[in-house]
Amino acid sequence: MDSASIAPGWVPVAASEDVIPRHVFQGKLWGQELAIWRADDGYVNVWENRCLHRGVRLSIGVNTGTELVCQYHGWRYANRNAGCTYIPAHPADAPPRTICNRTWPAREAHGLIWTHLGEGEPALPEAAEAPLVLRAVPVRAAPGDVSAALEGFDPGEGLAHRGGLVFGDGASTLRLFVQPMDSGLSAIRGLVSGPLAGEGLALLRRLNTALTAFGRAAEAAARQHPAPAPIPPVYGRVSEELAEMPEMAAGTGKIRVTIAAKTVVAEGIVSLDLRPLRGVLPAFQPGAHIDVALPNGLVRQYSLVNGPGETDRYIIGVKREPQSAGGSLAIHDSLKPGDLLAISEPRNNFTLRRDAEETIFLAGGIGVTPLLAMAAAMAVDDQDFRLHYFAAGQGHLAFPERLAALGERVQPHLGLDPAGTMAALREILSRPGPARQVYVCGPGPMLDAARTIAADQGWPESAVHFEYFRNTHEIDDSSSFDIALARSAVTLRVPAGKSILQVLRENGIAVPSSCGQGACGTCKVKVLEGIPDHQDVYLNNAEKAANDRIMTCVSRAKSDRLILDL
């Protein structure tokens, strides 16, 4: 292999016009197949051309404008961060964020798409603005040989060799680049700038003829030697924890973001537009939330409002709650654009199934935020849904542009008293069906009412999904009991006044947690034996009765001992 004879750094792998909207272009570099696609926001992605599930080429998949969907099982990968956002075979599970396709850096410049396989951030080759882009000329010869031979190439047009692969006549410049596709396969790409470029198509034809003739000669020379073996492609291995059945895992890494904008989106509600300080934000699914560490030391959870493909930022909505401990006031009163914040990776404990024939979203007040993300995800797929939005008045409907984009599928219910809300919920939930799903997010009393009405009208618990903002129940931590950890073969005592989570942490056992009040589901652990004393609002009644999982931040034991799968 003669990769050493090729300068490391950016290599052109496609022309800008190959990467047209809603298309996936198949490229190749050093034996590695690439799936190159442009999202509707203009971002160009250069990925390994292979779905992580069963190895099918992503270049035969579907570019939705925001995601790349594999043709085989419909796995969806997000623009920019390449994270898997949905696995249709398991509609109730959130895919772990660690399912992430292999990406390479991508730049679009001078009418070409560039990438590099090396480390670091080399400088892009220079060229004049808006040059004329040659059609790629494929040559069955080793890239190093093609590069060397090109230095003796005579392009005609009065252009003389000026060193490297640059040719000029004083006013106009022809720059050639060799794309090393494989050990024995190259593509010659090129750019023309200066007065000559004004000739346009006629010049491109003449240069194409000259380069094609050059390519034939180079191929004839290459045939004098045995063809080099193709470079075996390197397939990215999946991480160890994904080699078995994937489970939800919560991220602990802190991400630094800057507030790009703070906007009033309804009476008493502001939105924050959070951009990464560096790199790319991790993937998320509709319904996901992040922890935000506030300057006053509080950590608060906020749902992402982002629609599919909105991967360059996180958008959250925050309601001003004067009675609260100060999280919302800190955001409303002291944060401003340009401020830095630390946030967690997104977690999703409020998963959207996309295999329903009809989906009903019930939002109460600021509870609309995760449901907006879900509705946007269903809207791009033309799936059937309705978003019922309960609010005090027109001015309290948050994110009006996003609501407008959803059109008639949004139905506001304004200024209803508790009795009116109950009546409206009974009407909305009057027709349970096998392929219908309900998602509720809002204040505690509204959630309780919606769940009770749904159960009364015959909805199965498995079809009613909910997310509480917080647990308003009084936590009783007066009991004491033992926890046995099956995998670690350790037994620990949980005394009154301490949570299971605290005891685990004091003993060096890391369990992810987020809200600390049994509302978000992050600290869920499997129970192998024993009867939990459920005090959370995350599990539904059937899940609580099954006694096979527990929220370790608030729930305790009714039995003397719990055996946990830790």
Add this chain to the structure above:
Amino acid sequence: MADPLPDPFMLNQWFPISALQDVHDRPRRTTLLGEPLVYFRDGSGCRVTGADGRALPVLEQYACLWTTLGRPEGGLFPIPEYDEPDRRNIAAGSIGVNVSAMRGIENFLDMGHFPYVHTGILGELPHTEVKEYNVELREGGREIVATECLFYQPRASTVSTSGADVEYVYRVPHPTCSVLYKSSPMDTRRLDVIALFGQPTGPESFRGHMVLSILDDVNADDFISYFQLHIFGQDKPILENQMPKRLPLDPRAETPIRADKTSIMYRRWLASNGVTYGVIPAAA
């Protein structure tokens, strides 16, 4: 790169090389495990000769001609339904696919692709869920069986007008053959049998022979064959775009999900039998 030699487990298997209805007096050529073969019919039955002209063992079973390059222990796996007198046994077609036979078998065992690859026939959006099912080794570890496999199909039978969950049972009694059972639209207490018999022509190519044993007394053979070829024709371009073409046995090569329980067991079963042909063995 020279073609690899078959491992003992693969070498000592019976493999299908043709539907019996396609064996004639005039000799035809085919390939098995990289070895060129010739087969034909004479007065005493079907004959197969190897590359050096030697006569190879022959079985005429399940509407196919089978042979071997090794020394199999006994005959073929049983499909008892095949001998029931009121069934129609049909060789529904043979298709060449440029991917390992094991990739082909895994696709045959997979329900998750129905709504995406066989849209409107074996599945339909948005019904994408693969529900929990059972998979186990039976027959002293010689066979993988997956039961209670439910999947939503738009027209569960020729008589129903709405979609419903259809139940499947899958058997893998052979490294490149699988048999599936599906409730019969003609008799709800009995099951139709659809088999895929894989002929590994090379480590990265196979011919799939489809054989049915069904309780259908309405449709013509041609129609049934056309239907099966249509389904397989939808799978072929997907299979030929799988990379690598050989089935990777390293658990970290690809990302399994719960829906892939059968294929996870199939990969482990191939590894435990020492299979190296048509697969990429996990690094030791």
